[in-house]
Amino acid sequence: MNRYLWERMAKSTLIHLLLLTVTGSCLFPLFWMVRSSFMTQQTIFTNKSLFPAEWHFENYWNAIIEGNFGMYFLNSLIYTVTVVTGIVLISSLAAFAFSRLKFPGKNFFFYLFVAAMMIPLPGSFVPLTVLMNKIGLVNTRIGYILCMINVGLSLSILLLKTFFDKMPADLEDAARIDGCGRLQIWWNVALPLARPALAVIVIFNSLNVWNEYILAMLLLNNESLMPLQRGLMVFQGSHSVEYPLLMAGLTIAALPIIIIYLFMQKHIIKGLSSGAVVG
Numbered sequence: 001m002n003r004y005l006w007e008r009m010a011k012s013t014l015i016h017l018l019l020l021t022v023t024g025s026c027l028f029p030l031f032w033m034v035r036s037s038f039m040t041q042q043t044i045f046t047n048k049s050l051f052p053a054e055w056h057f058e059n060y061w062n063a064i065i066e067g068n069f070g071m072y073f074l075n076s077l078i079y080t081v082t083v084v085t086g087i088v089l090i091s092s093l094a095a096f097a098f099s100r101l102k103f104p105g106k107n108f109f110f111y112l113f114v115a116a117m118m119i120p121l122p123g124s125f126v127p128l129t130v131l132m133n134k135i136g137l138v139n140t141r142i143g144y145i146l147c148m149i150n151v152g153l154s155l156s157i158l159l160l161k162t163f164f165d166k167m168p169a170d171l172e173d174a175a176r177i178d179g180c181g182r183l184q185i186w187w188n189v190a191l192p193l194a195r196p197a198l199a200v201i202v203i204f205n206s207l208n209v210w211n212e213y214i215l216a217m218l219l220l221n222n223e224s225l226m227p228l229q230r231g232l233m234v235f236q237g238s239h240s241v242e243y244p245l246l247m248a249g250l251t252i253a254a255l256p257i258i259i260i261y262l263f264m265q266k267h268i269i270k271g272l273s274s275g276a277v278v279g
Contacts, residue, residue: 030254037247044243056244063235063248071224072231073252078141079227080209083148087156087205088198090149095160096186100172110161116154122214124151129218139222147215152205159201163194203264210257228253 036044037059039052047053064070097103098110116124128147129138137143167190175185191198209227216230223234235249 030258033247033254034251037244037251039244041242041244044247059244059248060252063245063252066245067235067249068223068231069228069235069249069252072226072228075226075231076210076228079145079148080206082145083152083209084202084205086145086149087152088201091153091156091201092160092191092194092198093186094153095157096164096190098157099161099164099167100185100190101182110157113154113157117158121151125215125218128215132219138219139225141225144216144219144225147219148209148212151215152201152208156201156205159197160194163197164190167193199264203261206260207257 035050035052038055038057039047039059040054040056043052094113098106128150132138132143132147137146171189171193172185175189180188211229212227213229213233216227217233220226220230223231226234232249232253236246
């Protein structure tokens, strides 16, 4: 029995050491980025201590003022909120229609959305750019927002349709008896049941929109319209030697999405693992 306990403790210790090593290797670059953002150009490569001797909080203020990070941050916030809201509304309506309604070509159109998931995201950027050029929506907020909504629809529809397929028909019949129409059933019955999937959709698409760079580079050349990641590259080109300001800009770009992920990570596992169960 003692031997069994020792073997179990040794195995558990090795597993935890491995996990701690992987966690440290992932977190250390983030820690070094934040640490460097509070240092000066002269000490960033000479001071080898874990924490700076003097904390230069003015680096963040200089990054916001000199690099227009306040404007870039606001643009990213607008794009993220608008795109995620659009994806949730459109994908939930489409998924509800594919799951609960009968109409000609339903399976064909659904499989088209599923097939679109096999196309790499950069592969869809070229036709999107050509389309935006033809309809005159390049260098506009609405053009970029529509493209980002299009990018996130396929996976969102697939996830939500899985939940709606498992929705008991008795709930829908009870809602009809109470006088609910199709839209009311979608809003009052289907969406509350699909909250785990909605959480996954919100998190994944928030990450995609916040971190998007290639499509923003193709569509947005006006600096006043650039999101944070695109603006960060412009800032890097102008301040490539000023590493503390660059690290401060990277921290501003990474911090919001890290906080969201830390608070919402349990919903990712719950949403992806409960596709076969509703409620």
